[in-house]
Amino acid sequence: MNDDVWIGACLRVRQGRRQMLIWLQTQGYSLALPLNTPIATTHAMANHHDLQTCIRNTERMKHSPVALNFEESGGGLPVIIMHGLFGSLANWRGVARNLADTYRVINLDLRNHGRSPWADDLSYEAMAADVLALMDRLGLERAKLLGHSLGGKLAMVLADQAPERFTQLVVVDIAPKAYPAWHQDVFAGLRAVDLDHLASREQARSQMGQFIFDPEVRAFLAANLSHHTQSGQGAWRWRFNLDVLQQSYLETSQMPDLQGFFCGPALFVRGAGSAYIEPDDRSIIIRDFPGGCIHTLKKAKHWPHVEDPQGFMNAIRHFFIDGCKGINKTS
Structure with a gap:
């Protein structure tokens, strides 16, 4: 199956989810509640345009979001930046400043990192609920999403769980797979x-x-x-x-199952000196993100934004403008 066929199938699945929501509403279910809770049809969730929105709300019932610390700069289309394990928004201030001349940048601390609150739950579902709650708080209907390492895995989970909320995805030096306990x-x-x-x-x-x-x-x-x-x-x-x-390390080293619901442009940036994204990973990347592409920075390892800042920013800016087609324009 080529990429165009897969993207078409992916879009049909998303359309099927919308049809499923309409049917569930006619049966009198509110998907903001457990699925076995019937209510009057007239009170079904009329404001929920997508089944994934309702699923996200049920996930929030299971995971209490924390109020993430963040820094906001610039103006224009929003870009959300998420750091990696042991990191903080401070590691990405340079990238945030660079992008702020064109975009509205939300650079955040994940829960249990930086100045964000601590919580016992470090599951990807809980972290995703935090980010979606922050987007709602800031009035962000949709955004570009950039994540590094742990933040890259979280970015993939977010895009898969709430594809209607994200226009583009940038994943920095991590693949949609489980990793050994390297740390x-x-x-x-x-x-x-x-x-x-x-x-x-x-x-x-x-x-x-x-x-x-x-x-x-x-x-x-x-x-x-x-x-x-x-x-x-x-x-x-x-x-x-x-x-x-x-x-939580063994859990965060794993990768939640993805459904391949994000069909938008997805850039995977890898450092040539890093073992996190290997050549054989292309098949699983395209499987889960049919609109995906991989860009290798020869001078970089696991921190491409630090080890090759010019090459990294060049790739990001071209991708944000032209999607994966823009990657061919990078030098």
């Missing part, structure tokens, strides 16, 4: 930091060194330390919720 050394290094007696970030980098050998990774993690004054004494704390991140 056990990172968690060991973080646990090795003696927060109660820590004098500086430099000391933290040194303490992590027995488990984390890459100095760039140690510096990235140490940037997530914040200093608080408690009872007249200095105290260092992680900005991320280390306990929940570690407890």
